Amino acid sequence: MKLCVASFSFHGLLREGMIDVFGYLESVKYRYHLDAADIWNGMIPDVTDEAYLRKIRAALNERELVLANLCVDGAHVWEPDPDVRERNYHNALANLKAAEILGAKTVRIDMGGHGLEMTEEQFEYTVKRYREYAQRAYDNGYKVGPENHWGCSRVPQNILRLVEAVDHPAFGVLLHFENWDVDKEDGDRLVARHAFHTHMAAWVEPRYEEKIRTLQEAGYQGYYSVEHHSGRHEYTEVAWQLACVRRLLKQLGG
Numbered sequence: 001m002k003l004c005v006a007s008f009s010f011h012g013l014l015r016e017g018m019i020d021v022f023g024y025l026e027s028v029k030y031r032y033h034l035d036a037a038d039i040w041n042g043m044i045p046d047v048t049d050e051a052y053l054r055k056i057r058a059a060l061n062e063r064e065l066v067l068a069n070l071c072v073d074g075a076h077v078w079e080p081d082p083d084v085r086e087r088n089y090h091n092a093l094a095n096l097k098a099a100e101i102l103g104a105k106t107v108r109i110d111m112g113g114h115g116l117e118m119t120e121e122q123f124e125y126t127v128k129r130y131r132e133y134a135q136r137a138y139d140n141g142y143k144v145g146p147e148n149h150w151g152c153s154r155v156p157q158n159i160l161r162l163v164e165a166v167d168h169p170a171f172g173v174l175l176h177f178e179n180w181d182v183d184k185e186d187g188d189r190l191v192a193r194h195a196f197h198t199h200m201a202a203w204v205e206p207r208y209e210e211k212i213r214t215l216q217e218a219g220y221q222g223y224y225s226v227e228h229h230s231g232r233h234e235y236t237e238v239a240w241q242l243a244c245v246r247r248l249l250k251q252l253g254g
Contacts (some may be wrong), residue, residue, distance in 0.1 A: 001246065001249050001250070001254065002036065002068075002222065002223040002224060002254070003034055003036070003223065003224055003225075003226075003245060003246060003249070004028070004034055004036040004037060004038045004068050004069065004223045004224075004225045004226075005027075005028060005032060005034065005035070005037075005038060005225065005226055005227075005229035005238055005242065006026045006038045006040060006069075006111065006226065006228075007021070007039050007040045007043050007071075007153045008040040008042065008227055008229075009226065009227055009228035009229075009234055009237075009238050010024060010027075010234050010235075010238075011040075011231060011252075012231030012232060012234055013085070013234055014042070014043060014174075015231070018124055019199040020043065021043040021044060021056055021059075022055075022056075022059055022137045023041065023058065024037070024039070024043060025037060025056075025059050025063055025065060025250040026063075027235070028063075028065060029056040029064075029065060031080065031235070031239075032198070032238070032239065032242055035044050035064065035065060035066060036067070036068040036241075037060065037065045037067050037068065037141075038064070038067075038068050038069045038071065038197075038221055038225045039056075039067060039069070039070055039071065039102070039104075040071045040073070041070065041071065041073060041074070041095060041098070042073055043071050044098070045095050046224040047097075047098040047229075048094050048098075048161070049103065053081065053101045053102060054096055054101060054104060054174070057101060057102050057103060061105070063109075066103075066105065067099075067102050067103050067104045067105065068104075068109070068197060068222070068225065069105065069106045069107070069108060069174065069197045069225065070095065070098065070099045070104040070106075070107045071102065071108045071110055071147075071174070071225070072091075072092070072095040072107060072109045072110075073110075073231075074091050075088050075089075075091035075092035075094075075095050075109050075110075076088055076109065076110035076111060077092075077109065077110070077111055077112045077125070077126045077129045077130065077138070077146075078111060078112035078118075078122045078126050078132065078152075080114055085125070088112070088220070089109060089129065089209035091092065091095075092100065092109050092133065093237060093242065094132065095107070096136055096137070096144070096211060098155070098253055099142060100140050100142075104142055105142050105143070106142060106143045106144070106145075106174070106196045106197045106222070107133075107137065107142060107143070107144045107145075107149045108134065108145070108146065108149075108174040108197070109145070109146065110147060110149050110151075110153060110252050111126055111142060111151065111152055111153045111158075111162070112151060112152075112173070113126075113127075113151045113152035113153075114149040114150075114151045115150075115151065115152060116151070116154065116158075116181055116182065117152065118152050118154050118158055122152075123138075123161075123162075123165075126162065127165045127166055127208060129146070129160065130145065130146075130162070130166045130168075130169060130171060131166050131171075133171075133232055134166060134168035134169075134170040134171040135168065135170070137170040137188055138168065138169060138170035138195060142170070143170045143171065143172050144170060144171060144172075144173045144220075145163075145171050145173050145196065146159070146162070146173060146174070146196075147173070147174035147176050147179075147199070148152075148173070148176050148179050148180060148187070148191065149174075149176060149179065150176065150227075153181045154180050154181040154182070155177060155180070155181060155183075155190055155243050156180060156182065156183045156186070156187040156190045156209045157182070157183075159173055159191050159194070160190065161192075165167055171193065172194050172196035172197075172207040173191055173194045173195050173196065173248060174195070174196065174197045174198070174199065175188065175191055175192060175194075175195040175197070175198050175199070175202065176198075176199040176201070176216075177198065177199070177200055177204045177207075177211050178203070178204050178207075178246070182204075188211060188214055188251075189214050190216035192214050192215055192217075192220065193196060193218040195215065195218070195220055195224060196222050197217065197222045197225060198220075198222065198223070198224055199224055199225055199226075200224060200225065200227065200241065200245060201227055201228075201229060202228055202229065202230070202237065203243055205241065208244055208245060208248055209248050209252070211253055212248055212249065212254060213252065215251065216254065224245050224249065224254070226238060226242055
């Protein structure tokens, strides 16, 4: 059963200094009895510290955990300011190197763009960068792409247009269920065939079965990753979300 927990689910505990990436991995393995992790780079103090990254990789290996996804903040592709774009580009390269050290199967790097519409300059630049990232991912055995997370990525047609233009086998989408500003009712179904990873928030729980069926019908092969957002009672809330998804996957043969 391909289940995992996004480490952002514990951002409240992280803020309070009550968990770190190693505590997260311990919880994944021994509290929740999973065989895969989903690490948010906010839990890694410095993605350029190779010695620290190798400690994380050793911790993954010791616990026999797959790194299903590295979720990258601070490296989104588009910003209007060319200096910020260049800084983000170098952050993206550093995070891709980190993903390779950690053995990630997928990597999320956001599209950027704070409005819902994309200019042609923005679109062309975004396609260029993702083609570069996708080729690097292909050469190193993983997949890369955006999440429908914020800004222009919350429009399904922007995602679909981007997938068509990048046109690369190592490019896909981290599908965050129901996180749309346009086509809210149909966005998940439209994008599901391109999903390489998923985030399942607590507010979607009444429709978890519908979402899992949508993915199954699209031929989805990735992990079902629960993500909690409240910052409160995180261990308990994650256990509840996991139990809901585990039960449905058992019933649906996932």
